[in-house]
Every structure is written in structure tokens, then in C-alpha cells.
Amino acid sequence: MPSSPLYIQIKRFISEQIDSGRWPVGHRITTEIELTKQFDVSRMTVNKAIRDLVNEGKLQRKPRAGTFVCQSPEKAESPLLDIRNIADEVAQRGRSYRSEVLKQVAIKADDRIATQLGVMFGKDIYFSEIIHFEDNTPIQLELRWVNPLYAPSYLQQDFSAITPNQYLSDNCPLSAIEHTVEAIIPEDNVRNALALSSVEPCLLLNRRTWSHDKLISTALLYHPASKYKLSSKILLQ
Incomplete structure (x- = not known):
């Protein structure tokens, strides 16, 4: 059975850090450059995973500050x-x-x-x-x-x-x-x-x-x- 696309694997990794509490609300997540090196993928692949999580309300991007864990959106x-x-x-x-x-x-x-x-x-x-x-x-x-x-x-x-x-x-x-x-x-x-x-x-x-x-x-x-x-x-x- 083929493995999941790389951006999905990165998205799951970030979600696991959030859902487990290792990355609480307000936490600044690992940078895109660091994730690129960690998963040996392109910057575009990392960016897509983060962009999806931003759209889902789990992450928030702050210009020149980084990407942070958000309060869970209303269910x-x-x-x-x-x-x-x-x-x-x-x-x-x-x-x-x-x-x-x-x-x-x-x-x-x-x-x-x-x-x-x-x-x-x-x-x-x-x-x-x-x-x-x-x-x-x-x-x-x-x-x-x-x-x-x-x-x-x-x-x-x-x-x-x-x-x-x-x-x-x-x-x-x-x-x-x-x-x-x-x-x-x-x-x-x-x-x-x-x-x-x-x-x-x-x-x-x-x-x-x-x-x-x-x-x-x-x-x-x-x-x-x-x-x-x-x-x-x-x-x-």
C-alpha cells in the first residue's frame, strides 16, 4: 500500500504535536526551513502542509514572527x-x-x-x-x-x-x-x-x-x- 503524500505526513506530524499537547496554544512551531531539513522535502511541500493547517484554524501565521498554534476553532x-x-x-x-x-x-x-x-x-x-x-x-x-x-x-x-x-x-x-x-x-x-x-x-x-x-x-x-x-x-x- 503506497504511503501518504509527503505534505500529509508533515501535516500529521504537526497535528500530532498539537493534539498531544507538546505544542500548546501560542507555541511557535518549528520553522519551514527546519521542517524542510527534517523531512528532506522542498519548501513548497512544507508550505502546503502549514497552509492547510492555517486554513483549518490550527495554526496562525504572524509576519516576521513565525507560525503559532491557535485556539481550537468552534466545533x-x-x-x-x-x-x-x-x-x-x-x-x-x-x-x-x-x-x-x-x-x-x-x-x-x-x-x-x-x-x-x-x-x-x-x-x-x-x-x-x-x-x-x-x-x-x-x-x-x-x-x-x-x-x-x-x-x-x-x-x-x-x-x-x-x-x-x-x-x-x-x-x-x-x-x-x-x-x-x-x-x-x-x-x-x-x-x-x-x-x-x-x-x-x-x-x-x-x-x-x-x-x-x-x-x-x-x-x-x-x-x-x-x-x-x-x-x-x-x-x-
């Missing part, structure tokens, strides 16, 4: 007891949304997915893997399995233009949801997709959705813990 927030279109959430925060579709295929249901989706083992189902971005920062990795009986045109959708949530909500009106949330240390594929450091945890939301009495989809939604939070509001009578 994006989603409701736990409801389902909202992530594209709409990002737009409501005044940010720019885009997505990158990694997979959109028909597969055979394995034991776990057959149980989660309420279908027979080995049945043909649909699967999609999508990274959702806010201002070019990845904020969610979505793995979704769908029963094709209820969403037959799922594979024909352009999920760079609409989200799976939007398509399913329009075609299979939501009647019930099941959510579980856990904090995890992500595996390499998740960490790479979300551009995380090796020490940053994820929030993993397990979701199943029904339309009337039909179980439509099951999904795993990974969020960077440093950039995302889930909340709920309950009205007591």
Missing part, C-alpha cells in the same frame, strides 16, 4: 435525535460544502451488514463511501449500505451534486431512526480520509433508518472529534 454540530442533510448544515454555518465519492457500487451483504440491514446473507445491496467537506476540510466519512428494493436508482445518483441523505429522504420518507455513538481510535483508511493525526480520536455514529415499516439503510458516520460534536435537546412536559 461543527449535528443533532443526535434528528437527521439533517450535511450539505444544509454546512451552508447554514455560512461555509462551503463539497463531497468526494470514493465508492458507489453493488456488493453482496456479509454477516454483519445482512443483520444490520435486515436482509439475507449474500443478497445484492448497494454501498457508497463518501467524504464530506466543509471549506475543504473533511468533517465526515460516510459508509452507507442500502436495500436496493426500496432505493432502486441509488447507484445512478450523482452524489457529488446531492447527498445520499437528500436522495433517500426524497424517495423514502423517514419514519424512524436508530442511533448509537462511540468514541474510537480510527483505522488507517478513516484517518487518511479525514486527514487526522495518529493520536486524534473519532466520533462514530452508527445509524439505521426506516421508512414506514421498511428498513432502508444502515450507515457508519465518522467525524473528527476535534472538529465535530453531536447534541440533543429533549423537552420535558
Whole structure:
């Protein structure tokens, strides 16, 4: 398996220093020249890694002074007891949304997915893997399995233009949801997709959705813990 691009490796190194507390807020980070020598790369490669972290709000450049660790930006927030279109959430925060579709295929249901989706083992189902971005920062990795009986045109959708949530909500009106949330240390594929450091945890939301009495989809939604939070509001009578 090929290694990550060099600028990603440098970005992870800096993020690890910040996330571990070795470089606290206000700390002046290693200079670009020093990082160039440390990683044996071009100044342009180091500059791209730092520029990305500046855009994500982790670093701040001060002219003639250097680059410093910033206070963590306010986390994006989603409701736990409801389902909202992530594209709409990002737009409501005044940010720019885009997505990158990694997979959109028909597969055979394995034991776990057959149980989660309420279908027979080995049945043909649909699967999609999508990274959702806010201002070019990845904020969610979505793995979704769908029963094709209820969403037959799922594979024909352009999920760079609409989200799976939007398509399913329009075609299979939501009647019930099941959510579980856990904090995890992500595996390499998740960490790479979300551009995380090796020490940053994820929030993993397990979701199943029904339309009337039909179980439509099951999904795993990974969020960077440093950039995302889930909340709920309950009205007591």
C-alpha cells in the first residue's frame, strides 16, 4: 500500500504535536526551513502542509514572527435525535460544502451488514463511501449500505451534486431512526480520509433508518472529534 503524500505526513506530524499537547496554544512551531531539513522535502511541500493547517484554524501565521498554534476553532454540530442533510448544515454555518465519492457500487451483504440491514446473507445491496467537506476540510466519512428494493436508482445518483441523505429522504420518507455513538481510535483508511493525526480520536455514529415499516439503510458516520460534536435537546412536559 503506497504511503501518504509527503505534505500529509508533515501535516500529521504537526497535528500530532498539537493534539498531544507538546505544542500548546501560542507555541511557535518549528520553522519551514527546519521542517524542510527534517523531512528532506522542498519548501513548497512544507508550505502546503502549514497552509492547510492555517486554513483549518490550527495554526496562525504572524509576519516576521513565525507560525503559532491557535485556539481550537468552534466545533461543527449535528443533532443526535434528528437527521439533517450535511450539505444544509454546512451552508447554514455560512461555509462551503463539497463531497468526494470514493465508492458507489453493488456488493453482496456479509454477516454483519445482512443483520444490520435486515436482509439475507449474500443478497445484492448497494454501498457508497463518501467524504464530506466543509471549506475543504473533511468533517465526515460516510459508509452507507442500502436495500436496493426500496432505493432502486441509488447507484445512478450523482452524489457529488446531492447527498445520499437528500436522495433517500426524497424517495423514502423517514419514519424512524436508530442511533448509537462511540468514541474510537480510527483505522488507517478513516484517518487518511479525514486527514487526522495518529493520536486524534473519532466520533462514530452508527445509524439505521426506516421508512414506514421498511428498513432502508444502515450507515457508519465518522467525524473528527476535534472538529465535530453531536447534541440533543429533549423537552420535558
